[in-house]
Amino acid sequence: DADVTQTPRNRITKTGKRIMLECSQTKGHDRMYWYRQDPGLGLQLIYYSFDVKDINKGEISDGYSVSRQAQAKFSLSLESAIPNQTALYFCATSATGVLQPQHFGDGTRLSIL
Amino acid sequence: EDQVTQSPEALRLQEGESSSLNCSYTVSGLRGLFWYRQDPGKGPEFLFTLYSAGEEKEKERLKATLTKKESFLHITAPKPEDSATYLCAVYSQGGSEKLVFGKGTKLTVNP
Numbered sequence: 001d002a003d004v005t006q007t008p009r010n011r012i013t014k015t016g017k018r019i020m021l022e023c024s025q026t027k028g029h030d031r032m033y034w035y036r037q038d039p040g041l042g043l044q045l046i047y048y049s050f051d052v053k054d055i056n057k058g059e060i061s062d063g064y065s066v067s068r069q070a071q072a073k074f075s076l077s078l079e080s081a082i083p084n085q086t087a088l089y090f091c092a093t094s095a096t097g098v099l100q101p102q103h104f105g106d107g108t109r110l111s112i113l
Numbered sequence: 114e115d116q117v118t119q120s121p122e123a124l125r126l127q128e129g130e131s132s133s134l135n136c137s138y139t140v141s142g143l144r145g146l147f148w149y150r151q152d153p154g155k156g157p158e159f160l161f162t163l164y165s166a167g168e169e170k171e172k173e174r175l176k177a178t179l180t181k182k183e184s185f186l187h188i189t190a191p192k193p194e195d196s197a198t199y200l201c202a203v204y205s206q207g208g209s210e211k212l213v214f215g216k217g218t219k220l221t222v223n224p
Contacts (some may be wrong), residue, residue, distance in 0.1 A: 006156070018159060041216060042117070042200075042214035042217070043157075043200070043202075043212075043214040044213055044214075045212070047183065048211065050128070059211075090156050098144075099145040101162060102147075102159070103145060103159060104156030106155050107155070107156055
């Protein structure tokens with residue numbers, strides 16, 4: 001089983017719909033992250049959380065919200081989806097400490113029509 | 114603003130043909146540089162962390178090196194299974210606790 005699991009793996013929806021992407025991990029890490037990846041661009045950080053009570057905005061948080069339900073669960077919501085949010089979304093985790101590597105899930109491919 | 118530039122964007126090699134990928138960075142104090150491999154339909158997979166100029170790390174046919182301005186990922190005698198996109202990312206002293214990623218180099222190794 002994967003250490004970082006994202007659901008769904010693929011989603012097609014319409015403009016204006018509310019979407020939730022879920023991430024769960026069995027690595028026991030405190031830190032969790034949400035990224036989006038667009039063709040020809042690097043991974044961009046949307047939100048990150050260093051523990052259950054800590055939520056921080058990344059570089060592209062507008063139009064997104066997150067919830068850290070437990071140490072192992074971190075969900076990303078699009079309250080009212082728009083077509084330019086079509087992208088590949090990745091969840092990642094890392095251990096607490098200096099310069100710990102991030103470990104990624106296999107992504108959710110989201111298409112907004 | 115921290116920046117990471119990877120070159121080339123794409124590289125095609127014949128099996129056994131060694132080469133290098135480049136990652137140049139502009140940051141306000143490098144704390145660490147990471148290399149990842151990403152296969153189609155998968156998330157990035159961690160390969161190496163480099164902390165200071167002169168450091169080298171090796172794994173199978175891959176060797177990563179670091180200078181004060183750039184990092185190289187050397188691939189020796191590559192095989193088709195080395196085909197993937199290779200991503201470079203940095204942590205800087207001036208930034209928040211976040212990685213800044215390059216756009217990646219797509220490597221194709223033909224048999």
